[in-house]
Amino acid sequence: MRPEVYLLILGDHLPDPRTGLAVSEAERLRAMVEQAIVAEEAGFTGVAIGEHHFTRYIVSAPELVLAAIAARTSTLRLSTGVTLLAHRDPVLVAEELATLDVLSGGRAELIVARGVSQETDAAFGIGQGQLRARFDEHLRLLLLLLEKPDVTWNGRFRGPLAAVTTTPRPVQTPRPTVWIGSGSAASADLAVELGLPLMLPSTLRDPVAHLPVVSRYRERIRSADARVALPSHVFVAQSTAEAHTRWRPYLASYASFADEWRGDGTRLDIDKLLAGAAVCGDPEQVAGRLNQLATLLGLDAHLVIVDIGGLAQPDVLAVIRLFGTEVIPRLSAP
Incomplete structure (x- = not known):
């Protein structure tokens, strides 16, 4: 069975490194919707839209972008990539996800994660040392709200609930798929405990670094929903020489921008990225x-990241189409 393939759009708003010019925020957001439409035509399983705040990643409300995509697609799975659950009210997240699920005819998904920005934590009032505990509590409540009516609940980080039923109810039963997004052992253990699939991070680290966490997850998980997915930055062209020549300045621009979130402390080396984390x-x-x-x-x-570093929209769409026609048919299960 062939692995599923999602188009992951993180939404960096960077200038084209060749010209120094950047499109407007409005053009950038509309471009993401068009990319998803083309991805469905090209045979992708789904699309995932990232959530960020106060940076040059400009998507702060991925559910709204996904709703726009839902109105113009019919088969594409619609996921966040990720939802910063510690920063959000799980009641509102449950309502938003169910609304997307209803409007799309049962195509909504969610990838939840803690996030990596201390500035964002502070802006959302998350005290030092609270992030993991808030994420854990919010996730457990979210799953409960999605699966059951008349929820009565008490917790540490939000007000109590007394016989609350969120509306609308999701189309999918017992609920839409919820992935945990992380590369840490603690998050893998939480995914095992809750029986959730595991989404590895998109930090341009060598994928070999994820082996210990994946092995830990696979050895312990007993859920029927045990799955692992990996984001990869991808560029494909008719020849390898063309692909490297065309993509290198955009990968370099994006990698320099995203370097502070990579988390491995090593010096940025584009040649090593092209030999490891980046697929070109x-x-x-x-x-x-x-x-x-x-x-x-x-x-x-696989979560395929194409749109990075100011790459022009016609080039992004061309890569999506070529990936769909020439790469997806060649993919195989492990």
């Missing part, structure tokens, strides 16, 4: 590399 080449080479990653980590799904 002709269709056969890209498919081969993704198949290697699927085998290495036992992947059930």
Whole structure:
């Protein structure tokens, strides 16, 4: 069985490194909707839209972007990538997810994570040392609200609930899929405890670094929903030489921008990225590399990140189409 393939859009708003020019925020957001439409036409399983605040990642409300995509697609799975659950009221998240699920005819998903920005934590009133506890509590409440009516609940970080039923109720039963997004052992253990699939981080680290966490998760999980997915930054062209030449300045621009969130403390090296975390080449080479990653980590799904570093919209759409026609048919299960 072929792994599922999602288009992951994080929404960096960077200038084209060749010209120094950037499109407007409005153009950038509309471009994401168009990319998702083309991804459905190209045979992608779904689209995932990231949530960030106060940075040059400009999507702060991914559910709204997904709602726009839902209105113009019919088969595409619609996921956040990720929802910063510690920063959000789980009651509102449950209502938003269920609304998207109803409007899309049962296509909504959620990837939840803690986040990595202390500035964002502070802006949302999360005290030092509270992030993990808030995430844990909010996730347990979210799952309860999605699965059951008449929820009565008391917790540490929000007011109590007395026989609360969120509306609308989701179409999918017992609820839409909720992934935990993280590369830490603690989050993998939480995914095991709650029986949730695991989404690895998109930090341009060498995927080999995720092996211990994936092994820990696979050894302990007993849920029927045990799955692992990996985001990969991808560029495909008709030849490997063309792919490297065209993509290199955009990958370098994006990697420099995102370097503070990579988390490994190593010096940025584009050649090493192209040999490891970034996947670049002709269709056969890209498919081969993704198949290697699927085998290495036992992947059930790939999240493909194409739109980075100010890459022009026509080029992004061309890569999505080529990936759909020439790479997806070559992908295989681990």
